[in-house]
Amino acid sequence: MAIKWSEKAVSVEALSFSPPIVILTQDDLKKIAAYKAVEFVESGMVLGLGTGSTAKYALDRIGELLRQGKLTNIVGIPTSKKTQEQALSLGIPLSDLDRHPTIDLAIDGADEVDPHLNLVKGRGGSLLREKMVEGACKKFVCIVDESKLVKHLGGNGLALPVEVVPFCWKFTANKLQNLFQRSGCVAKLRNDCEGNPFVTDNGNYIVDLYLKKELGDSQIASDAILRVAGVVEHGMFLDMATTVIVAGERGITIKNKG
């Protein structure tokens, strides 16, 4: 069920689909949101290229438009090694933040979106590069299916990812767990499918924070996490998205930061 957007700080545009002939899957919705976002891309832009199953559709579409000559002179800054590989396979020219410190537009998915367009990202493990790239762009369009909408960040039974240095990660994880004791926080090291610690593109680990209750003030929580020695970055993206495109069963909602 879609959450009704009601905040004053945002403008909302709703685009209804014609009555669906087939039931749309979550993947269909991701693709619809991604394709809509690519409509914001113009020739000559420097683009932040997101990571994850939703962002993958946006890259596919950019590659298609490049091949058709409908987009030209694009430069992409990937947010992960995986995205870099996909972009190269699609023939998208790549650069980095050193050469292009200002990005025109970034397109990326999210794990949670609150009514103020604050996000949780990083369940795919790319939060650090995503935050660096999306923090450097003039416009950040976040693309989600409606299942990602939440009233408050954290406390939805899903992980709040924190990237930490491997050195004494248990010490760091304990500090993080204690920080949110009141929210019933359990800190867990993320493992890969073979049961080994998941290693990020930057050679770090991820500690996932599971909270039984809401996080409270996200900015206070963000500052507190970043003060813990051993923490590299966390997955709360506060006040960063300029637009969120939500695809739901009843249509697309485009929500712009006021």
Ligand SMILES: O=C(CO)[C@H](O)[C@H](O)COP(=O)(O)O
């Ligand atoms: O933050 C991310 C990766 O670090 C992804 O954008 C986020 O996990 C959403 O992924 P998906 O589009 O596959 O649902």
